[in-house]
Amino acid sequence: MPFHLHLDENDLLRCRFALSPLWETQAAVRTLLRPRRHGYHQPWLRRIKGAASGLDLRPLWSLMTDGGHNPDFLCPPPTGPYVAFEDEIAAVRATDPELVAQDLKLTLADRPGGPHSPDGRALLADPARTLRDLADLLEEAWRTLIEPDWSRLRALLEADVAYHSRRLAEVGFARLLGELSPQLTWTDSTLTLVGMRGRHSRVLGGQGLVLIPSVFAWPDVVSGYEPPWPPAVIYPARGIGGLWTEPGASTPQALARLLGRARADVLCALDEPAGTSTLAHRLGLAASSVSAHLSVLRAAGLLTSRRYGHQVLYERTPLGIALAVPE
Structure with a gap:
């Protein structure tokens, strides 16, 4: 089902690009869950296989299905263009446990058994502890999977932002969106994301939109953030074919x-x-x-x-x- 993001003139003035090492970390975790979908990253997958085998990523994988809601609190949109992983994970750790519980309930509602399944009850029994455990695991995944290659990944992401910033100046916002991904279309002040599972519609109300290039998102575009998190669209970065x-x-x-x-x-x-x-x-x-x-x-x-x-x-x-x- 299409996702719809409704922007007004104030939102257009507040659209910005940003990089997120936290997003790349959780996306790398997802890539390990479904490695055959990501042919571009086979050299990386082979190289980190040994190190990744020492991580127990099952708690994160259990919340990462293709359809339905995924927890927003695990990878909120970055607050600035270049936010360090340490600052992003600190923001995750500072999430209100009540908000964590609400987000987990949305996620579990799309899973067999829902919040009342044994796994669901365990996650919701102590949201503060669940948050702490998941944040610890994300930090371990960052150190093992992403940090050793972050300079290479960051260079590609920065190059993508530089290119698309120039294209924004040359062709405007509406045409730029189609260049970011064929899944994005712009009609009557509404950004539509096609090929998404589920249904999502949000009026941005002057918050603006964060555009985040991702090495590990290909071939998908990702969105669907619910309030209180700011709206964002994650799109595949250019040049991943030669990354490794x-x-x-x-x-x-x-x-x-x-x-x-x-x-x-x-x-x-x-x-x-x-x-x-x-x-x-x-x-x-x-x-x-x-x-x-x-x-x-x-x-x-x-x-x-x-x-x-x-x-x-x-x-x-x-x-x-x-x-x-x-x-």
């Missing part, structure tokens, strides 16, 4: 002979805009070396750069794109 590509795997040999292997690898690693530290981590090179290569490539007209947030992002020019085409 090994350094230099796509560098044409002819380009490596022309520019030198390291410099060619830097150029070819920029399928999406990225900063110096991200490229250094991705390619296993010193940041100073990557910085020098970026300067040469930019001076040669193969790259352009712009400041976004706390860092400078580099991306290929049309000439750089043409040179980096695989053989």
Whole structure:
């Protein structure tokens, strides 16, 4: 059934992008529950298999079904564009237990047996303890699954926001939504999400909308936050097809002979805009070396750069794109 979010002019003025390491954490947990749905992440799934086996994720998985309501308190929309995981999980821990109980009842209503099932009664018997246990498990999942790769994930998410912010300025909000995902349409001040299970309709009432790119959401768009949580739409980030590509795997040999292997690898690693530290981590090179290569490539007209947030992002020019085409 379609989801409908009704916006007025004040909501449009308050629409913003944000990143959420907490969302990526719970989405990674969900990916482990249904690994076959996520072909793009098979290299990551193989690599973290051993570490993930030490986590008992069943309490979280029991609340993560495809249909119906999922607990909003486990991943509330971020309050700012760049919120640290530590701040997000602190906000989760500070949730009122009464609100946790209400949210769990909504979630359990879509499960066999509902709130009166043995599992439902156990969760609702002590909402404060349930909250503490689930937050502890999310924090453990963050340390094990996401934090080791967060610089790589964050770079891709920041590049997505930079790209779509530019597209917002170029084409406007209505057209941008269709570019975020074909599941999003805009008609008569109403944002419709198709392909969703269940039914959801919300008048935003001037709160605005948080747009959150996600590495692990593909191919879905996610929404459905209930008050008091702010409305949000989570959409698949651009560029996940090359997220786990090994350094230099796509560098044409002819380009490596022309520019030198390291410099060619830097150029070819920029399928999406990225900063110096991200490229250094991705390619296993010193940041100073990557910085020098970026300067040469930019001076040669193969790259352009712009400041976004706390860092400078580099991306290929049309000439750089043409040179980096695989053989």
